[in-house]
Amino acid sequence: MPEKTYVRRYSAGARLNHWVTAVSLVLLALSGLALFHPSLFFLSGLFGGGANVREFHPWIGLVLAVSFLGLFFRFWRLNLWERTDNVWLTRLRSVLAGREEDLPEIGKYNAGQKMVFWLMSILIVALFLSGVVLWDQQHDWLAANLGLSFTIEQSRVAVLIHAIAAVIAIVVWIVHVYAAIWVKGTISAMTRGEVTGGWGWRHHRRWLREEVARGGKSRPAE
């Protein structure tokens, strides 16, 4: 059996940033869903009741917004769209079947990951802006410090945008988590910061070649 090699994929800072985002996103989803459908109101019990959900949800949202901003600046450049991404998309059938030999060599992110990145970026902006409109408790502060005030009609638009954006964000999140589970060997990228060379060869060969060419960043297994 050949000895495995390891390639570094995420720094400790990037991983911490990712997990703060992940935890706040999950807490936001749970607390938000509690108010989304009556059959999910029981989720408010996780937070100690509906009033706490109302109180905590926007603060967690603030954490997410700041944390995601960090991820955005870390990763946006690597998520710029390339021509090979279109090829990847047209061969979605091969992607889903796991036949990666049919796909072009891929850099650090494939088209699916890039779409998750950009969709989440847009959705979080929409959720943040509509969320501010819905944050009644801070309206006095917003009026006093930023001169912002909202009409009831605006808050109706905001609540609809917030609900729709949240549903899409949860679906994108499900895709993201599923991909990490389905593609074996992925999760260690975010836990230990590295993946095996074979993982890189199979899923992100161009990235692996670049890493190897740069040298130093890969090391043999102990």
Place this chain on the structure above:
Amino acid sequence: MAYIQPKLDLVRRSASSGAEPALSRETEVAKLIDISKCIGCKACQVACMEWNELRQEPEENVGVYDNPHDLNPNTWTLMRYTEYENTAEDRLEWLIRKDGCMHCTDPGCLKACPSPGAIVQYSNGIVDFISEACIGCGYCVKGCPFNIPRISKADHKAYKCTLCSDRVAEGMGPACAKACPTKAITFGSKDDMIALANERVEDLKERGYARAGLYDPPGVNGTHVMYVLHHADKPSLYAGLPDAPRISPLVETWKGVTKYAGMLAMGAAAVVGIGHYLMAGPNEVSEHDEAEARKLKEGRDA
């Protein structure tokens, strides 16, 4: 202030699949406010504060009689004064409207509320906020077509007129109706109040108010607080009473298709994921991949 839950049957309950079935359906009640009889004395406003133990500091006089300037958690009913220049008839009219919850048959507040049982509708038509279950989210404010509920900054709960549901449960009329010196406010079964309103409208028409009429807006399936208006063709003259109130289509979409389609979309995404895993199996790295990676690295090292 202990809240005494009126012994009335529910027909609607917020964020619940169904209300507890009403054993006996009570007669629908209604409060009729005859604006043509109101002299603007505010006895009703005071009686409401008295009965409900609400105290609101008077606000600064800004040149109109409206005081406080808006409904608030301690002011569940408010007299609103409008000076209307009736150019057609060449006269100045003083339109005084008692503002407060309309107790809609189809209440937008209840539709929007996410907290089970925080808003209920009794079988007599009264819409009531149950403070214990209220979480202070303010969704009812967005749902209401009449801009009525107010959230308290003190306890983060929503407040509005209860139509004195506690008094009504004991067979009494609301405090405002009892206090009114001109009988501009009357209370009884909805049918009786409509009949009374029709008499009043006839009378007003004879006295030259050709457009007099009853305000019982069909857009919310009627209300349990109704007005007799001299200008029923233009309700908005009366301090912005909505001409054709209905639950906002934004709220209907939010609480209708978005809610169901959203649950479906999230559920479907999870099911598709599980299905794909079962069909396609895990996407695993082979020993060949590892060997290739090793070769690549050795190529560099060599």
